[in-house]
Amino acid sequence: MLSSTADSLYWLGRYMERAGNNARGLQVTLRMASLTGAVDRRDNAWRALLTASGCAPGFAETGAEMSQANVVRYLAADATNGSSILSCIEAARSNARRVRTALTTDMWEAVNETWSEGRRTTEATFTPDNLPAFLDWVKSRTILFNGAYADTMLRDEAWSFVRLGTMFERADNTARVLDVHHHALAGTEEGGAVAYVQWQAILRSVSALRAYQWVYHSRLDPERIAELLILRPELPRSMIACYARIEETLDGIAALHGGRRGECHRLAGEMHARLRFGRIEDIMKGGLHEFLTATINRNLELGKQIQEFYLQA
Known part of the structure; x- marks a missing residue:
């Protein structure tokens, strides 16, 4: 196998897993923020999430205020953040395209359909009312991908x-x-x-x-x-x-x-x-x-x- 092919397959796995991890982290932090009364504790929860995802330095460079809306946007959809959920899905699909012949049909469809649906997100997707459904969708898509490669690949x-x-x-x-x-x-x-x-x-x-x-x-x-x-x-x-x-x-x-x-x-x-x-x-x-x-x-x-x-x- 060419090293470039191995590289694309390796990063396909990493990016899909990272998207799911970020979705779980956002779900949990939203729950913590709603249960924690003090403002400083809520801020600490969002700061901890940025640190856990490895995105704290990048967020600091944006100069944005530490708030729920800003962190959610940065981790879910910001194109300048290579580890945001939508960026991970984009990168996973890009890697999958490079090695299309090495993937099963189920794997390719799991990645490609996720990418296609992800492109249809709007600003309204990330509002407090709609965000939980989006995060559940991301988790289900990454689980689908993991199941596809576990069940269908040689x-x-x-x-x-x-x-x-x-x-x-x-x-x-x-x-x-x-x-x-x-x-x-x-x-x-x-x-x-x-x-x-x-x-x-x-x-x-x-x-x-x-x-x-x-x-x-x-x-x-x-x-x-x-x-x-x-x-x-x-x-x-x-x-x-x-x-x-x-x-x-x-x-x-x-x-x-x-x-x-x-x-x-x-x-x-x-x-x-x-x-x-x-x-x-x-x-x-x-x-x-x-x-x-x-x-x-x-x-x-x-x-x-x-x-x-x-x-x-």
Whole structure:
């Protein structure tokens, strides 16, 4: 497979996953803002969302006021923001067009129809009354895409690079969501209703609230939330589940290339092993923020190594 083809497939997976992650983040933050009375707390919720999505520097450059309307517009539809939902859909479709013959009909239709419907959005789409329906639509379209490639692609190189991009983006998102809320999980913020809303928000951001209740059968507890999202392999969006799939996928690609391996394989194995043999007690004791920051930095390095080893011509 040409490196340019692998690159397009990898970024197709990443952009579709990113669109869904941003939709979840916006849904959760809208809910938090409506339940949080103090203005400064609402502003902090929107600021945290920008940080988790990696869009805080770009938003700051716009000079716009930190408000719900401005952040929603920037994360949902701003063409100057390469990570906005509509920008992600546009980029995903562009990558899909480049590798059209490598995709199944169901995959192409999922991406192309999403792009076509996305182009019909207007300013009214992002008003408070219409925004929830738009975000639900984005989530359903990304789930449709994930199902299309999971159910219809041959388990070959093309599938491997789409899956690699999806899992890489998902792992990064989970780590960032946890990191921006690490104070709520580390017990350094006030308790009570505000903390409980934040704990729910963390779980909802990765569609894991019901999973928590199923696994623990108890009230929300910050250490258990961290354990679920970091170390429980049965949760599809947990960090350990994502890195297990990243390592497995990279191993599969290596096998197709006669066993040729690079630094990306070592890093993926190291990151998975760190989680596999980790204990939540040790993570919390050593500092949740420090652990997550180190993971995010290692993830950036892993992405760089994947790019250099497989995706550059």
